[in-house]
Amino acid sequence: MTTLIVLRTPDLPLATELAAAAAPLGEVAALDLTGELAADALPVATVFRPTGAGDFTTAPGAAAAIAAATRAEASIDLVLIDASFAGKEIAGYAASVLDSAVVTDAANLRLEGDQILADRTVLAGTWTTTCALTRGVGVIALAPGSLDQAVDLPAAGNATLVDLDVELPPAAAATEVVSRTPQDFGDGMPLEGADIVVVAGRGVEGDFTLVRELADQLGAAVGATRVATDEGWIEHTAQIGQTGVVIRPRIYLGLGVSGAIHHTVGMQNSEIIIAVNTDSEAPIFEIADFGIVGDLNDVVPQLIAALKG
Numbered sequence: 001m002t003t004l005i006v007l008r009t010p011d012l013p014l015a016t017e018l019a020a021a022a023a024p025l026g027e028v029a030a031l032d033l034t035g036e037l038a039a040d041a042l043p044v045a046t047v048f049r050p051t052g053a054g055d056f057t058t059a060p061g062a063a064a065a066i067a068a069a070t071r072a073e074a075s076i077d078l079v080l081i082d083a084s085f086a087g088k089e090i091a092g093y094a095a096s097v098l099d100s101a102v103v104t105d106a107a108n109l110r111l112e113g114d115q116i117l118a119d120r121t122v123l124a125g126t127w128t129t130t131c132a133l134t135r136g137v138g139v140i141a142l143a144p145g146s147l148d149q150a151v152d153l154p155a156a157g158n159a160t161l162v163d164l165d166v167e168l169p170p171a172a173a174a175t176e177v178v179s180r181t182p183q184d185f186g187d188g189m190p191l192e193g194a195d196i197v198v199v200a201g202r203g204v205e206g207d208f209t210l211v212r213e214l215a216d217q218l219g220a221a222v223g224a225t226r227v228a229t230d231e232g233w234i235e236h237t238a239q240i241g242q243t244g245v246v247i248r249p250r251i252y253l254g255l256g257v258s259g260a261i262h263h264t265v266g267m268q269n270s271e272i273i274i275a276v277n278t279d280s281e282a283p284i285f286e287i288a289d290f291g292i293v294g295d296l297n298d299v300v301p302q303l304i305a306a307l308k309g
Contacts, residue, residue, distance in 0.1 A: 001111075002027040004069055005044070006081040008057050008090065010036035013193060014082055016153070019043050021142055022080050023153055025111055029076065030159070031069050033057050039161045043153040048072065050166040057086075059093040060172035066094045068164045070137050078116055078133070080109075083141035083246075091141040100136030105143045105246070116140075121265065143246055144192050191240065194221035196251045199240060199267070201225040203256015203277060203296055206233045210300040211255060217307040223247065225263045241266035255296045259284025276300070 003022035007015050007030055015030065015037065022028045029046040032039075033056045039047040050056045050065040070076045079094060081087045088104045095102035106118035116133045118140055133140070191197060198215040200208060202225065215222045222238060229239040240247055241263040252270035257263065259275070259282055267273070268287055275288040276296050285291045292299055 001025060001077040002029055002045075002073060002075040003078040003080050004029050004031055004048075004066070004073075004076045006031045006033065006062065006066060006079060006087075006090065006094075007037060008033050008062065008081065008086060010034050012037065012041060015042055017144075018080055018082065018142060020153055021109055022078070025078065025109065025116070027075070029069070029073060031065060033062055033065060039159045040157040042159055043156045044159050046073065046162055047159045048162050048164050050164045052166050052168065054168040054172055055175070055177050056166065056168075058172060058175045058177060059086075059089045060175060061166075061168055062090040063094040063097040064168055064172060065164060065166050066090075067097050068166045070098065072162065072164060076137060079137060079139045081139075081141050083143045088141045091139045095139040098137050098139065100138055101133045102139040102141075103131045103133065104141040106131070106140045107143050109140065109142070126261070144248065189221045191221045191223050191238065191245045191247050194247070194249050196220035197223050197240075197247055197249045197253070197267075197270075199223040199225065199252065199254045199257055200228055200234070201254065201257035201263075202227045203258075204228070204233070205256075206231065208234060210296065210304070214253075214255075214300055214304055214307075217304055218251075218253075220251075220253070221249075225257055225260070254284055254288075255300065257284050258282050259287070 003025050005018040019028050028044045030042050030044045031048045035049050048069045055061050056065045081091050083105045091102050103118050106120045108119040110117050118131050119128050121128050196218050198220045200211045223240045224234045224238045229236045242265045246266045248269045250271045252267050252273045254275045273288045274290045275284040276292045276299050280293045
């Protein structure tokens with residue numbers, strides 16, 4: 001079987017992550033919707049590029065390109081895309097066009113016989129369900145950080161480039177992207193893919209000075225709980241949880257985070273969880289590997305001083 005990974009941005013690390021998730025299932029091909037990725041940089045067998053007028057990064061345009069790729073390569077059994085908001089919109093639209101099944105926020109992709117299986121958490125992370133794709137060319141939106149271990153990928157530089165003649169449907173022609181504004185992370189870094197994340201909750205009481213200083217010392221991204229973003233203490237793009245970003249860093253450091261389930265569903269798969277909270281009964285300590293019961297205003301300056309040496 002062949003898995004088609006859909007690349008909606010020229011993000012090489014994301015492309016590599018999708019390729020690594022698909023590699024254990026069989027052959028991997030890529031659909032470069034932007035046309036901005038170098039084919040010889042991708043560890044795949046084939047790179048498809050849609051040609052023609054129009055924007056192929058919108059959901060209707062991407063779905064048309066995906067359908068064209070499945071017609072060009074009959075062995076494609078699975079379409080894989082990232083589970084961002086835009087990625088999930090494309091996944092649903094593509095499944096409708098292909099008349100097939102779709103699974104979003106999936107992890108742990110695998111084959112059992114000829115059947116493609118994927119796991120996903122539901123009910124705010126309290127259950128894990130296993131989904132079987134049994135109809136048509138399956139479409140999966142892969143949750144970030146879904147790989148548990150390194151995967152041997154084929155060497156880049158051997159991909160065959162194939163141009164796809166794609167005719168955009170009326171829905172795509174009716175959608176025009178007039179501008180794109182890169183997400184502003186200030187002086188920080190994006191949460192997705194960050195190795196270390198420092199997260200602020202209600203306990204910071206709106207003051208992110210220590211949070212950002214600690215993050216700078218650790219080379220970490222800064223995240224927040226829903227209450228911190230709802231209060232306007234930090235932009236909503238920093239929210240981690242059920243209605244925010246799902247992360248899986250090597251180290252999660254929560255400062256003044258209580259550990260409500262709508263937050264923990266977005267970080268519970270972090271490799272190491274460290275929590276600082278004045279409340280010894282805070283739910284975050286139930287999943288923390290290391291916990292400090294104390295005032296973050298006392299604890300964090302000591303951590304910063306130790307890091308500075």
